[in-house]
Structures are given as structure tokens and as C-alpha cells.
Amino acid sequence: MKRVPAVLKNVNIGKCTERWTAEYLAEQVGNQPVKIHVSTSTKLDFVNKNFLYRTLPFGELIARAAEEKHSNYFLDEKEFYYMRSLGDDPRKDVADIRRQFPGLAKDITYSDIFPEKQFFSSVFRIASKGLCLWTHYDVMDNLLIQVKGKKNAVLFHPNDVSYMYMNGDKSEVLDVENPDLEKYPEFIKATKYTCTLDSGDILFIPALWLHNMTSLEFGVAVNVFWRHLEENMYDKKDPYGNKDPHPAATALTFLEKALKTLKQLPDDYRTFYSKRMISRIQDTIS
Ligand SMILES: O=C(O)CCC(=O)C(=O)O
Numbered sequence: 001m002k003r004v005p006a007v008l009k010n011v012n013i014g015k016c017t018e019r020w021t022a023e024y025l026a027e028q029v030g031n032q033p034v035k036i037h038v039s040t041s042t043k044l045d046f047v048n049k050n051f052l053y054r055t056l057p058f059g060e061l062i063a064r065a066a067e068e069k070h071s072n073y074f075l076d077e078k079e080f081y082y083m084r085s086l087g088d089d090p091r092k093d094v095a096d097i098r099r100q101f102p103g104l105a106k107d108i109t110y111s112d113i114f115p116e117k118q119f120f121s122s123v124f125r126i127a128s129k130g131l132c133l134w135t136h137y138d139v140m141d142n143l144l145i146q147v148k149g150k151k152n153a154v155l156f157h158p159n160d161v162s163y164m165y166m167n168g169d170k171s172e173v174l175d176v177e178n179p180d181l182e183k184y185p186e187f188i189k190a191t192k193y194t195c196t197l198d199s200g201d202i203l204f205i206p207a208l209w210l211h212n213m214t215s216l217e218f219g220v221a222v223n224v225f226w227r228h229l230e231e232n233m234y235d236k237k238d239p240y241g242n243k244d245p246h247p248a249a250t251a252l253t254f255l256e257k258a259l260k261t262l263k264q265l266p267d268d269y270r271t272f273y274s275k276r277m278i279s280r281i282q283d284t285i286s
């Protein structure tokens with residue numbers, strides 16, 4: 001399989017496309033508590049933390065995420081909601097819709113695009129209309145199944161990562177449509193790939209491709225992550241599927257150590273040796 005992003009249309013994903021109305025979801029799942037992000041802004045900002053973590057009964061979350069003005073709210077009658085499902089023990093376990101939402105899992109079939117033994121997690125996602133999740137990368141290959149609601153997706157090739165002002169797995173450029181180019185001048189060099197997903201569409205997001213999503217309508221999605229590399233490459237304690245593969249994580253730690261070590265030198269020497277290091281790294285890039 002060619003590992004480039006693609007939108008798959010007209011794939012049979014089961015009964016979910018007809019069944020998953022807000023009412024049906026609430027009825028099937030009931031009132032089990034779910035962790036959510038709540039914000040008065042549509043653009044979640046992980047730098048300035050413009051959102052709260054809260055817990056709601058699932059039925060209540062669905063009702064609120066499907067409406068635009070709320071009579072019950074945390075911050076404001078027009079607040080926005082985002083749910084990303086978690087594992088049984090969120091610090092250790094990965095999300096698996098078959099375990100946390102068995103009443104819904106029966107309605108969705110993901111195609112046999114990868115062998116079950118490479119399965120990593122399946123994440124149930126609910127979003128208010130308008131909500132935009134920050135640009136980030138995941139370390140697994142991913143099928144994002146947009147069951148209900150239109151969604152805009154923006155993707156960037158992994159080779160553009162140096163223009164993305166990364167902070168761990170997230171980009172500090174929060175508004176990729178109107179970026180602050182004084183603060184992020186290199187971002188202009190990044191190529192944006194965009195698409196709109198309709199209800200029932202599937203987006204293939206290969207590992208390391210940066211992406212962000214904006215829900216144009218109340219959105220219900222399930223995404224499935226699976227391993228592309230050998231199992232032993234991945235961090236065993238990675239509930240979100242965003243920890244860098246072992247060799248990458250180790251190399252990044254060495255780099256931080258190297259930078260700290262160079263600090264012992266006066267500026268002109270540090271610059272000289274930094275440039276030598278950059279040349280060595282440059283040589284390894286294919
Ligand atoms: O659809 C979303 O809200 C985010 C999806 C995402 O980041 C993913 O599937 O990896």
C-alpha cells in the first residue's frame with residue numbers, strides 16, 4: 001500500500017452511517033461519565049490553555065455538543081465541546097471502542113486494511129460544530145472514519161516539520177489559515193493539503209503527517225490507529241499513540257544533552273560546533 005493521505009468514499013462501514021443520530025448514541029451509551037474538553041473558543045489552544053477538562057454523562061455531552069446554545073454550561077451558553085475517548089485506565093490503556101462503547105462498536109466495521117495484530121487503538125470522537133483541534137502528528141498509521149458531520153482536514157507532509165514550530169507532537173501555529181507570520185515566518189514554506197470529509201468518508205493519515213481538523217457540523221468520528229513499524233519500536237506506555245518510536249525518542253534526548261553540553265563553550269565556539277553538528281545531521285537526510 002502506498003502510504004500517502006487519501007480520502008476513501010463509499011466504503012461500507014456498517015450501520016453507523018444511518019443509525020448514529022444524537023438520540024441513538026445517547027440511548028445506546030446512556031449516562032456513563034466521559035472526559036471532555038470545554039472551551040469558549042473554537043480553536044483549542046494548548047499553549048495558552050483556553051479550555052477546561054470536565055466530565056459529563058455521555059448523554060448530556062451528546063445533547064450539548066449537538067446544540068449551539070446551552071441552558072446548562074460550564075463557562076458560557078455558547079461553549080464548545082470535544083471528546084476523545086480514553087482507555088479503561090486512561091494512564092495505561094489505549095482507547096478501544098469495542099471495550100468502552102460495545103453498544104456502538106457493533107455498528108461500525110473498519111475494512112481489513114491492516115492485520116488485526118497490528119491494531120493499536122480505536123478512538124471515539126465527538127465535536128461541537130466549529131471546533132478545531134490543534135495541528136499535531138501521531139506515530140501510528142490512522143484511518144479517520146467520519147461517521148457524521150462535515151469536517152475540514154488540513155495535512156502537512158512530514159518533511160515540512162521544520163516549518164511547523166513544534167512543541168513536542170503539537171504545532172504552535174494554531175491558526176493555519178491566518179498564521180501569525182511575524183511570530184512564525186518559516187510557516188509560509190509549509191505546503192497545506194486540504195480536504196473536506198462528508199458523513200461516511202474515511203481519511204487515511206499516515207504516521208508523522210501533521211494534521212488538524214475543523215468540524216463544520218456536529219461531528220461523530222472513530223479513528224483507528226495501527227502499527228506500521230515492528231512492535232518493539234514503539235513505547236509500551238503510550239495511551240494516545242503519540243510517543244515517538246524508541247530510536248527517535250533516544251536520539252532526541254541525546255540531542256538535548258548535546259545542546260546542554262555545548263553551553264559550556266563561549267558563543268563563537270558554540271556556534272562553530274553547532275554548525276559542524278548541523279552538517280553531520282544534514283548528511284543523514286535523504
Ligand atoms: O477528527 C478529529 O477531531 C481529530 C482526528 C485526529 O487527530 C486523528 O484521527 O488522529
Ligand SMILES: [Fe+2]
Pocket residue numbers: 136137138211
Ligand atoms: Fe491525530
